[in-house]
Amino acid sequence: MIYLITALDAEAKPLCDHYRLKRDTSLPYTLYRNDEMTLLVGGIGKANTMMALSALLGWRIPEAGDILINIGICGAPSEYTIGEALLIHQIFEGERRYYPDVLYPHTLREAALRSIDSPQSMECTHPVDMESSAIFQAASRFFKLHQMAFLKIVSDHFTPESVTKEGAIDFVRSHVNTLDELIRNLQSVQVDPSLFTADERREINALKEHFTKSQGDALEDALSYCRLKNPKNSLKLDHVIPHSKRERSQLLETLIQALTA
């Protein structure tokens, strides 16, 4: 699943159009979905964002291989061009700092970002937004650091009053291809730690029920050994389980020997 999060409806609109997302009313937050993507409009500010994202991720708990991208507009110093997309590698919030992992090559300009509490009219040394630190904090309970990315589009040079709804829509719309590319990059570095198919997992769990906890752990290790060593080999998991404890222990020993030979 690809989780996208924006602060504003205006930022979400071009994404709904591009990915053909449909409104989902399962949660008391603005949510759009298709089969492989969920877009959350978390609202402005850290508290709104954190509540909305925690509700979403608690409801649809992410799995290994899922990714989360925060996309939205930001204010930035004049060295950044209006309309430029930035990939964030460091997020400041007061004295705290957060670091998403950027493990893929890309062509975006990287930047540090400061998460602030209200729209910024004063010059600041870094680009600023009002949600990233809260998104990082909530998301890092559910995602590994390399599963998250923060894509910010420069909307103004600390003149937030100049940013219109239409402007926000256009800024995001102009970077839907950038987002596509980022999704590809992020997906390319995901590591799937599951060694077994869902069917195999069911059979393994059923088999383990015939043994004690420590015997089951030993069997799981042996199966993992076998799968990692011979990834293409299928596992034989349908065994006749003897009634006596002694015979079950013997069966386990034989199984482990065969799997780790």
Next chain:
Amino acid sequence: MKHSSKPSPPKLFSHLYIEKGILDHPQTRMIRAKFSDSQVIVIEHYKEVFNRSAQSFAAQSSAKKLILARKEGKFLHEGSQYSDGFDIGQFFYASSVMGCLYDCDYCYLQGLYPSANTVLFVNLEDAFDQLVPYLGEETLVATSYDTDTMAIESLTHQTKSWLDFAAEHKNLYLEIRTKSANIKALKNNTPNDRVTLAWTLSPQEIIDRYEHATPSLEKRLSAVREAIALGWKVRLCIDPVIYTENFDSLYSKLIERIFDSIDSDAIEHLTLGSFRMSQSHLRALKKLRRSDVAFFPYTVKNEMATYPETIESYILETLLAKATRYLPQERIRTWQRQS
């Protein structure tokens, strides 16, 4: 959004995380110049990056970042029971780098550290200051314990610094263990009898399978030959031995290849040892689910996981029988669990 083509991996150290306090350190400047295309991210303390929660060691392994920091506190730690102290009175290992360029499936660093990134402490001079009080008596320091220092020598020059320091202190013995083929540091120093270069050698099939991003066996052997020719003392380590279905043939051929290629009289010792790891590190390795090495049914005794005694004995007996054809037994050291 399914895509078949995978982007190429990022270049090594695409990101440099640098502590604010060492931005102007000469080594920082040298490394920044060397990695001028890398992103520089200024941090307060290395732990805020290296010790983050929710890191994936497996994902980071193919895109390692470099963290430059100043070490506070102890550089030297007592040598561990898993290593050979060569009966020298005092045995320390120096922790001047955390993390390794190489990515070996059996390495305990995966269980020890929360991150696959590399931390380089630029204030090696403080390690020397901490060592001086011990040098009234013979002291062994292993410099490549939490890393392979020779592998990143071109970046750190730490091996050269250690060699220079050892040349000035007559009670200091160094063990520099490596899989590297880069011996440039050795060429600019006079060989020192108190310095042992220890190369870890494995069959090429084991290197391909478990020792990712490391030089080939032939490159390592070539580096060994060159080091010997320069006059350095060399120890060879077939350690850790990974027990596989074709163990006999793989490791027998390895020993043959080594001594076909290297004059056995020029070797100080050959060390033989089978895979071993603390139970807690092994548990962490299992969580990564990266390699079959983590899941072998080891025997655990006193918190140490090793091959079952029959296999461990078989490994050592087989290798000893083969190795003694080339070296006298007294020049072969073996690691075996204390029962």
